Amino acid sequence: VFLTGQQSYSANGASMGSASAQLTLQTGGSLSPGLAIPQPAKLRSGSLGWNFDRARTRLSLVGTIRELVYEQTTGVRNYNHRDESLYATVGRQLRPTVSVQLRAQGDVERYTELHARTAWESVRFTISKHFTRLAIAFFAERRHQSGSAGVSNFLPASYNDDRVGIYFTYDLFGARATDSSLGVMRNLPGMSNY
Numbered sequence: 001v002f003l004t005g006q007q008s009y010s011a012n013g014a015s016m017g018s019a020s021a022q023l024t025l026q027t028g029g030s031l032s033p034g035l036a037i038p039q040p041a042k043l044r045s046g047s048l049g050w051n052f053d054r055a056r057t058r059l060s061l062v063g064t065i066r067e068l069v070y071e072q073t074t075g076v077r078n079y080n081h082r083d084e085s086l087y088a089t090v091g092r093q094l095r096p097t098v099s100v101q102l103r104a105q106g107d108v109e110r111y112t113e114l115h116a117r118t119a120w121e122s123v124r125f126t127i128s129k130h131f132t133r134l135a136i137a138f139f140a141e142r143r144h145q146s147g148s149a150g151v152s153n154f155l156p157a158s159y160n161d162d163r164v165g166i167y168f169t170y171d172l173f174g175a176r177a178t179d180s181s182l183g184v185m186r187n188l189p190g191m192s193n194y
Helices: 012-016 019-024 075-079 179-187
Strands: 002-010 041-053 057-070 081-095 098-111 116-130 134-148 159-170
Touching: none
Parallel strands: none
Antiparallel strands: 002 041, 041 057, 057 081, 081 098, 098 116, 116 134, 134 159
16 A cells, blocks of 8 residues: 655746747747746645555556646636546466556546536556567557536537557567566557546
8 A cells, every 4th residue: 555645836937937928938849828827836746556466466546636726826726727536457467478457547637716627537458468678568448538618618528539559668688578667658658548
């Protein structure tokens, strides 16, 4: 059983200057004006989880809450939001080099000042095969999105999304690929929850 917590404070937004400067600021990538607000912000997050391990089976249940708060300017507070997520994972080692995983996840993003929210539910099945340097994973996922506009003018679309994909890792130095190396794949582009 584990518990994590974090609280941080940022005043960096003030250095971005005026709103027009924010829109023309060159960052080497995309810049979201909604997040580049010249006001200090507080970020709080916490997770509570439980992992259960046996010789060939792993169970995980994790809940996370993340909250971003702008406290000084009334208009900016429309960007205050709270993300809540809960996921459960069951993994099984079928053979020394073959494993399967089933993951169910629910996420809710709430814009607290607007009383608006977007929700996602997903179920993913993954099967992976490990070689000496190479690890390959195939996944199939079903996602559903819904939302409520609250007092905002934006209503998130409600839809179902089916995804399939193949991902691999290759270790240049020859260390044997493991389940943990495939776990990193969930953080690669295309493997995220959004």
